[in-house]
Amino acid sequence: MDEFSLIRTIFQRPELTTAGGQLDMGIGDDCALVPLSSEHQLVQSIDTLVADVHFPAGGDPFLIGYRSLAVSVSDLAAMGATPHSFFLALTLPEADTKWLEQFSNGLAAMAKEAGISLAGGDTTCGPLTISVHVQGFVPKGRALMRSGGKPGDLIYVSGHTGEACAALPYILNQRAVTTKAEQKLVDRYWQPTPRIKLGQWLLEHGATAAIDISDGLAGDLGHILKASGCGAELNSSRVPISPELKETCGEWALDKALCGGDDYELCFCWPAGKAIPSDIPVTARNLGFMTDRSEQFLIDGQDVSNFCAGSYRHF
Ligand SMILES: Nc1ncnc2c1ncn2[C@@H]1O[C@H](COP(=O)(O)OP(=O)(O)OP(=O)(O)O)[C@@H](O)[C@H]1O
Ligand SMILES: Cc1ncc(C[n+]2csc(CCOP(=O)(O)O)c2C)c(N)n1
Ligand SMILES: [Mg+2]
Known part of the structure; x- marks a missing residue:
């Protein structure tokens, strides 16, 4: 099970x-x-x-x-x-x-x-x-929940994803750190930044749903979709890949950024047609939007399973 x-x-x-x-x-x-x-x-x-x-x-x-x-x-x-x-x-x-x-x-x-x-x-x-x-x-009554997403909402993610997952070979001593980019990935693994101010800001400014990314962007957005009874359409070219991740992982960078865990960035839903105020405390990237097709999760028009095998399984 x-x-x-x-x-x-x-x-x-x-x-x-x-x-x-x-x-x-x-x-x-x-x-x-x-x-x-x-x-x-x-x-x-x-x-x-x-x-x-x-x-x-x-x-x-x-x-x-x-x-x-x-x-x-x-x-x-x-x-x-x-x-x-x-x-x-x-x-x-x-x-x-x-x-x-x-x-x-x-x-x-x-x-x-x-x-x-x-x-x-x-x-x-x-x-x-x-x-x-x-x-x-x-x-009272204002907490950001996984269940608040609505069809049409825009889907955002803060910062960059995939860096902590890309650090695993280095923190497990399977590879030696030789570049500044590799060191940045290792730092991101060991010293994640909980997005406290961003979460409070999102609550105050009307985000509809949020989750923190511990298991990977796609897997954790999947939890929002399930709880909200929505689907999603994402564009893979919008996934925020840092120069350090690109330098270290090359063609695998997107895989890490979409499917890797341990980022602790926030993925959130935002009402369509409402601009994000410029004082947002952390840069966030719009990846796509929520749909009314319950749990149909598409990336570049293909099912998410073509991109990610699934979340980390303890059993
Ligand atoms: N043994 C348990 N008994 C009761 N509730 C549980 C148990 N394990 C997990 N849960 C609950 O199930 C939900 C999902 O748990 P999960 O650990 O996946 O969430 P998370 O803490 O956001 O993720 P992560 O652990 O990857 O950071 C949470 O509401 C959590 O409180
Ligand atoms: C040494 C080492 N190996 C692998 C990983 C990756 N990892 C382990 S559990 C997990 C998902 C979240 O688990 P949970 O749902 O229990 O919070 C992830 C992404 C790591 N961080 N360290
Ligand atoms: Mg969580």
């Missing part, structure tokens, strides 16, 4: 999801939404990073700490939330003080950047695994 059907069939059942307090949004989006006050909702998410699945176990502990918090905060950004605090559940093979100090420094660097405070956690011994639970706030 794949990860998503497993969640749907085993965990997304009323005995579990309605046994307690009311949720404005439960399973199914980047974060859950909990009623809080007449003005705000609490926004929460958890992400687990497993050594040698999500990051190389022998990586720089500062960067492991930095990246672990960044990828969780990215889910808050996708909802347009303001970060507040986080919990850290850490499973360690040994208590190596030097490693832990550097890990903590990396966490602290991202905590400062994101404006998020460590509120608690849990520490156990076992194979290196890092879980980060984040929480923040949104103005």
